[in-house]
Amino acid sequence: MGAGERTGVRVRVGQKEGDIVGRDHRALQAAVDYVAGLGGGVVEVGPGVYEMGDSLHLRGRVAVVGEGGTVLRKGDGFESRLAMDGDYGEEQVTVDDPSRFRVGMGIAVKDDRSGGFHTTVATILWAEGNTFGISKPLNADCMVHNNAVAQSVFPVISGYYAEGVRVEGVTIRGNRQNNPALNGCRGAGLFLYRGHGAQIRACVVEDYPGDGISFQQSNDVVVEGCVVSGCSALGLHPGSGSQRPIIRSCRSFENGQIGLFLCWRVRRGVFEGNELRGNGKTGISIGHKDSDNVFLRNVVVGNGVQGVLFRKETEPMGGHRNRFEDNRIQDNGGEVEGYGVRIDGETHDLTFVRNVIGDTRPEGAKRQRVGVSIGPSAERVALEGNDLSGNAEAEVKDERKCKVQNEK
Secondary structure, three states, rough: OOHHHOOOOOOEEEEOOOOOOHHHEEHHHHHHHHHHHHHOOOEEEEEEEEEEEEOOOOOEEEEEEEEOOOEEEOOOOEEEEEOOOOOOOEEEEEEEEOOOOOOOOOEEOOOOOHHHHHOOOEEEEEOOOOOOOOOOOOOOEEHHHHOOOOEOOOEEEEEEEOOOOOEEEEEOOHHHHHOOOOOOOOOOOOEEEOOOOOEEEOOOOEEEEEOOOOEOOOOEEEEEEEEEEOOOOOOEEEEEEOOOOOEEOEEEEEOOOOEEEOOOOOOOEEEEOEEOOOOOEEEEEOOOOOOOOOOEOOEEEEOOOOOOEEEEHHHHHHOOOEEEEEEEEEOOOOOOOOOOEEEEEOOOEEEEEOEEOOOOOOOOOOOOOEEEEOOOOOEEEEEEEEEOOOOOOOEEEEOOOOOOEEEE
């Protein structure tokens, strides 16, 4: 039984027939809000392309289920510089060019110093000349002298403080070429903030101008059977203290930077049976306090620099006590450098058991130069029964004084 199904409330949205008929975000939002008002339930979305002028805002205990061929498409984006500073906490913005902004449209506000959670993503509530009221207060000062802008970019599906939601069988098309970028701490094709217990199943996110699926400060999230491809930044992005995530049987490929990015404080997660292939830099990236996670039977192949990276962190901030078992980490690297597994920083207590870490390409074409690279400050790295054959230069490159052996 999925999220919201116990109440039995079920509403269908269709483009030609249904309880609610429509072809854009307004019809979808009307259905979600109606079901939420009745205590929760299921919104079924019929086939067709739905044009998204704002996010579909999820509500607690509501499931959104595609019927097959259900596509949510981000329209073309645009932007305008701000005409006056946007102050922290202000709930309006004034722009140079108001001609394309409309009430009900999604909007992001930022400047050159915005990053992470300091970008504000909201909905336009009212308009007066070139001033627009927005649904959330600005998260930071957005200053004209720092090139402050308002942009029509937003997550295609978004959930803030919406617990127990489910999204299933939906395709998101991000229209990356015609939209400005949105950072993954505030947006993605599908984005959750404090969405505890969410389930995301059998969804496709492609071509988004940022991350594919991102959830921040969201505990016990399950992402299963999803495909993320062609996004400009990260494919799968659990972060900012998300505890006990499960990401299973997903594919994340040909994204601009990283296939699976554990952001900050991702702990006690299980990452199983995923394919991270052909991403611009890294297959799996682990860093700031990302501890006590398990990686089982993943395929990490053909990424631009390294298959698995433990980022450079001091000992209190490191990604400790992570375990990799029965993974295939092969054929990673580019013209300059290539690693199967790269362990930087003061990272410790890592275990690698029965993994295949090598390069299968012919001599002269190998780019995964080192199977496992252990930096000088890492400690207690256990390699047990791994197949490290086929790397171009070395099975293990250990820069520590105390060496490690791959125990058979």
